Amino acid sequence: MSTQQKSMIWMLIPVMFSFFTMGFVDLVGIATNYVKADFHLSDTLANLLPSMVFFWFLIFSVPTGMLMNKIGQRKTVLLSIVVTVAALLLPLINYSFASMLISFSLLGIGNTLMQVSLNPLLSNIVTGNRLASSLTLGQFVKAIASFLAPIIAGWAAVSWGNWKLLFLIFLVIAVIACVLLGMTHIDESSSAETKSSTFGECFALLADKVVLISFLGIVCHVGIDVGLNLTAPKLLMERLDMTLAGAGLATSVYFLFRTIGCFSGAFLLAYFPMKKVFIVSVLMMVAAMIGLFTMQSLAAHYVCIALVGLGNSNIFSMLFSRALLHLPNRKNEVSGLMIMGLFGGTIFPLFMGIVSDWMQSQIGAVAIMSIGVLYLLSIIPAIRKD
Structure with missing residues (x-):
């Protein structure tokens, strides 16, 4: 192993910790789901919580891209972890609906800063055609945390009678990530050459067809991701009369297969054309949505949830890298716009909650998610032209 390769690995370790x-x-x-049960909330009010998380992607994504031009990507990631630590600490100090709204808002702000800055930071270590594969590896590491969250919450609730121990465990890991990245030097010379941009110049990039299609695709990707995360347990409780503790396993099934999808995608995208992986991914989600409308058994639900996990696992990396490589000289601004698309995590849950309450069934939530899948299906011709 060369000195350069060893140096790359040492830089990747704190970056991957940050992805976690x-x-x-x-x-x-x-x-x-736990807060809804603790405070006896309606679907509409409960879905306000994830909306508070993803709302900030709309507000802070583009300003974060501009901030990176001034202080650099690594410092922006460090700032994001500090904000995340504050978000995780608050519920441990005070647990109320109001404090959870504030905590989730801080979590959203911290994650906005991190999503915008961490992806281009990785592009300083890995470049060219391997970027999509490396971004997918990062998403795989991120998915491990996503997969563990419901398991840890369930274990803490059953073993200790306090599901909020999840926040304490994640808090410790966040501090470790901050220390490791703070001790690591990453050359950002290419980023330093990027000139400062105005809001108008950033949003003007949406006039580019590739950027616009990728942006809307990420809106739908995140809407589906957050939507199924929220809806899967509710579907099982509604259709199969399961408890929250039992139905919560559906979330773990989703993240397990999303993790498997990210892991396999890191290799698939390195050896197969992105357009082929994209087409197969979307078709899996189409099949899953049809199944969620029609299937009734527990096994069938798990199969559909797994298909969405596999299908949706690499959509973000493919669309993000597509836009980033399309305009490499504007990667900070493009990154800000792409991460602004995570606002889909606000739009979709809000409409899913409203439609579900109106129909008095989670089938309304499935219908809203299907709209996102149909959009991804509709952009396949544009992806195939690449």
Whole structure:
């Protein structure tokens, strides 16, 4: 192994730790179900919690891209971890609906800073055609945290009578990530050459067809991701009369297969054309949505949830890298716009909650998620032209 390769590995370790910390945002799904039960909330009010997380992607994504031009990507990631630590600490100090709204808001702000800055930071270590594969590896590490969240919450609730111990465990890991990245030097010389941009110049990039299609695709990807995270337990409780503790396993099934999808995607995207992986991924989600509308057995639900996990696992990496490589000289601004698309995590749950309450059935939530899948299906021709 060469000195350069060893240096790359030492830089990748804290970056991957940061990707794991990025996955803490997905605790919002299982946490929302516990908060809903603790405070006896309606679907509409409960879904306000994940909306508070993802709302900040709309507000802070583009300003974060501009901030990176001034202080650098690594310092922006460090700032994001500090904000995440504050978000995880608050519920341990005071647990109320109001404090959870504030905690989830801080979690969203921290995750916005991290999502915008961490992906281009990785591009300083890994470049070219391997970027999509490396981003997928990062998403795999992130998915491990997402997968563990409901398991840890369930274990803490059953063993200790306090599901909020999840926040304490993740808090310790976040501090470790901050220390490791703080001790690591990553050359950002290419980023330093990027000139400062105005809001108008950033949003003007949406006039580019590739950037716009990728942006809307990420909106739908995150809407589906957060939507199924929230809805899967509710579907099982509604259709099969399961308890929350039992139905919460559905979230783990989703993240398990999303983790498997990210892991396999890191290799598939390194050896197969992105367009082929994209097409297969979307078709798996189409099949899953049809199944969630029609299937009734527990096994069938798990199969559909697994298909969404596999299908949705690499969509973000493919669309993000597509946009980043399309305009490499504007990667900070493009990153800000792409991460702003995570606002889909606010839009989808809000409409899912409203439609589900109106129909008095989680089938309404499935219908809203299906709209996102249909959009991804509709952009396949554009992806095939690449």
